[in-house]
Amino acid sequence: MSTLARARCTLGAHPSALDTALATAVLVCMLAGSFVDPHGPEGVSWELRTPDALSLALMAVGAAALAFRRREPMAVLAVTGCASVVESVTGEPRAPVVMCAVVALFTVAASADRTTTWRVGLLTMTVLTGAAMLAGPLPWYAQENLAVFAWTGIGATAGDAVRSHRAFVQAIRDRAEKAERTREEEARRRVAEERLRIARDLHDVVAHHIALVNVQAGVASHVMDKRPDQAKAALAHVRQASRSALDELRATVGLLRQSGDPEAPTEPAPGLARLGELVGTFHHAGLHVEVARADQGTELPAAVDLAAYRIIQEALTNVRKHAGERAKAEVSVVRVGPKIEVTVLDDGTGTDDGAPTDGAPSDGGGHGLLGMRERVTAVRGTLTTGPRYGGGFRVHAILPVRSRTDAADAVEDLV
Known part of the structure; x- marks a missing residue:
């Protein structure tokens, strides 16, 4: 197993640790993004500046909420969405807090059905983009406002794709398990039918021939002293019936032999002939x-x-x-x-x-x-x-x- 596969297995076994690591990574990205000045004299530029207290608080709230995204995805989306709206309307944009809302929207789309994803996704996109366009310090057509719309759409679409992939994989597993159960049930049914068929054959053979043996043996015992010739004939019939019973039993039991065993008798099954x-x-x-x-x-x-x-x-x-x-x-x-x-x-x-x-x-x-x-x-x-x-x-x-x-x-x- 590769190092990446082992890491994925370890993180999959500890989802809370994975969410905490993701929240930390998002917080680091937001802190780094707070130092970017998209409207500098020479375009996008890096400046060493300290975000104010409100920016730090919004980033901390959004990142902390992401640590609980698997437990309460809708509540986390509401918290991160509110933080993004506050960040959009409180003056010049300081930190990309909307990144938290995008991750939360992705989580909702990955865990909910498609109808819920469409409703929640459109509502989130409308609220965040509308707040940035109508109440933000930048013009409504600013590139940053369109980026909010694009990133929220990407988050919802990616989450829905993940959910669809999980459902597809689960459907394949369910079909495989159902097919395996069906094969096992079919095998058990065939074994039961074969056992029943062999039991019928054995019953027919034993009931018929043993009954004849019993009758002829009784006749032989009754006439042994007075009519030995008739007793001899009865014993001959006993011998013939027992031989027929043994032959049919041998043919029936031969069906149960394995491929390496001696071949069963090839005498055809009895019929009206x-x-x-x-x-x-x-x-x-x-x-x-x-x-x-x-x-x-x-x-x-x-x-x-x-x-x-x-x-x-x-x-x-x-x-x-x-x-x-x-x-x-x-x-x-x-x-x-x-x-x-x-x-x-x-x-x-x-x-x-x-x-x-x-x-x-x-x-x-x-x-x-x-x-x-x-x-x-x-x-x-x-x-x-x-x-x-x-x-x-x-x-x-x-x-x-x-x-x-x-x-x-x-x-x-x-x-």
């Missing part, structure tokens, strides 16, 4: 599921395809867990105009212990319906869930066939 495989796992678990499709081979965006698959998966898992052992389910996927409708119905009456078929565990701590609703909302769709008349539960989702990005690309192609 794997609906038959999904229904087959529930058939093996003892749930009778009927599927009806009228989507004419519609190709869905990846996000919509995954959402439809997860909705059916979660709905059938809830049927298997809560609708009872004899419950049946119906799955339909229908293309209706620019949307595709996914419906899952069951005719269950509840679990053996009387838990309702509301898509949530009997302890009320499930997140199945909440996860489905979040998935549907994320792709700009709608979800309707509720009990059916006569028993059972209904899950109905309406999803857009095209995502927002696909629609924008289609519009660009037309243009």
Whole structure:
């Protein structure tokens, strides 16, 4: 850091000392100016003369007032202005006390708004110049009178320029701080959304496969002694379901790895193309599921395809867990105009212990319906869930066939 920069930092940290130094400098300039005779025989000349008591008093009052210019700028301007008027009307000009008024006017303009600067500046210029022209000893057109008008105008203009520069710098800092806060908030929002998405995926994978493992394990334990062949088949289904759960968990957790970590599995995300495989796992678990499709081979965006698959998966898992052992389910996927409708119905009456078929565990701590609703909302769709008349539960989702990005690309192609 340079010497000038260190000096500015030191003075900026002590504004009162800076004002006192400025007042002292102005007093020295006024004392020096009191020795100048602008109307000497040879023009401007220096003469060794002692100012009278009134001149010294006016200079001292004006300089002392400048020491408080930051605290009370308007009051300081009033004091220095009065001293300048007195100096102008008390005979031959002795000391340039108007210098104090110029500095005070500069301070007011630098700290007040532009409207106040214009009003106060015009008033100060009018009063000081008018007093010098009308009541001063010199002719009204004298150069000194015009100098009063010019210097007060310069003080007001310079102060307004300083204020504008400070406001501009502060606006840049505010915008930079706002942009930084916005980036941080956006980063936090993206992290929260990613955590929520991963939580939904983990819930769907665990809830589906672990439920199947639990059911098949129960079957194997029940028939182990009497029907070992059926128990062996059930254990095979347990092995297959657990392997599928591990694969999907590995794919989900792979998204959290860093760039230097081993590559995550490249298996595509599940979609309606794997609906038959999904229904087959529930058939093996003892749930009778009927599927009806009228989507004419519609190709869905990846996000919509995954959402439809997860909705059916979660709905059938809830049927298997809560609708009872004899419950049946119906799955339909229908293309209706620019949307595709996914419906899952069951005719269950509840679990053996009387838990309702509301898509949530009997302890009320499930997140199945909440996860489905979040998935549907994320792709700009709608979800309707509720009990059916006569028993059972209904899950109905309406999803857009095209995502927002696909629609924008289609519009660009037309243009």
